[in-house]
């Protein structure tokens with residue numbers, strides 16, 4: 001039996017009937033729909049609408065539907081069910097008779113879908129927080145293992161200053177920790193219960209909304225029925241947070257791809273996460289990384305679809321909102337599926353520390369330290385910059401490093417240079433110069449590593 005056939009004298013066009021159904025994709029909401037239905041049934045009993053035996057029959061029936069869906073997937077091949085709400089109602093009636101139709105008393109699918117989707121988003125966020133913590137652990141473990149290893153940091157993709165490899169890895173950790181915090185923030189607003197909002201104006205029964213919300217682990221009921229039945233902010237916010245996470249993963253992937261090319265040679269692609277070429281026998285390609293970069297476009301597309309869907313919607317529920325489901329699921333699935341692979345890659349990728357160090361020690365990346373040396377001896381910063389610039393130009397001409405210029409050559413450029421100059425230019429001196437919290441001086445990186453452990457652990461607290 002349809003949920004709304006009474007008013008109709010003509011059957012639906014069969015093609016339209018099939019086309020408007022959401023059950024093919026909203027069936028994944030079944031566990032949430034069942035949980036929400038249990039909470040509603042209990043509230044109906046408390047409101048005196050259901051007798052105790054009716055409640056037990058309904059709860060038992062809902063349990064059977066859940067078990068059947070798990071044990072026999074063909075149960076879900078239902079060509080009649082319009083959506084997950086209709087599916088539950090018709091199967092409940094098939095199992096327990098007309099009492100099953102009492103479950104829908106005082107509720108509307110508009111509040112049900114809003115509730116199911118909030119429960120879905122909450123569940124996805126919890127899964128993602130665990131995955132981000134795993135990714136954080138993987139990055140941090142590599143950062144700790146990197147010890148004093150160094151590499152160039154780039155600006156404009158030109159070598160800029162040497163940094164600890166650990167400092168570079170911790171840069172990504174910061175991005176992912178921000179993503180976790182965005183998701184946690186989104187969870188707060190998502191975790192309110194629309195049940196009791198009815199179709200638009202509120203339930204037609206005196207339901208205890210606080211009770212229903214608590215049953216489902218929500219922080220409380222939503223405040224306005226018109227808003228609650230049409231609000232999809234939580235889906236938009238979630239997809240936007242996912243987009244940011246996907247963008248960070250994409251930046252990471254791009255840098256790994258660059259660093260794995262022979263021109264850099266910093267990263268050796270792990271075979272279990274790379275692929276060959278059907279044509280060129282020598283190839284090992286960074287397909288995992290390229291797909292991670294590509295998936296970001298897809299997630300961003302989903303977030304854009306969601307925003308475009310709601311931008312012109314008058315209050316309250318409109319069927320357009322059914323179209324929010326697939327991009328919401330797709331963005332979540334895409335990120336949840338790729339994170340374990342990124343983690344696997346991060347754990348196994350090999351860093352060529354020798355090449356990284358070579359690159360960190362060449363290319364005049366100690367020039368700023370050289371200028372700081374002069375500044376410390378009283379030379380005004382702009383003049384020190386100019387003098388070291390000239391020294392660099394001379395070293396380029398001589399095809400040597402700054403520290404290989406003779407004292408006479410240096411003093412001809414500026415009298416502030418002295419015999420202690422070459423010793424200040426070693427890699428460790430250059431690193432130590434960046435002696436601020438958040439900088440790459442090894443002592444600060446050490447502290448950042450310790451802090452990071454605690455920050456990641458906090459993600460796991462339920």
Ligand code: ARG
Pocket residue numbers: 022083084109110113317319321322323325
């Ligand atoms: N399948 C519908 C959706 O996803 C459920 C709500 C239907 N409500 C309605 N008034 N037709 O949006």
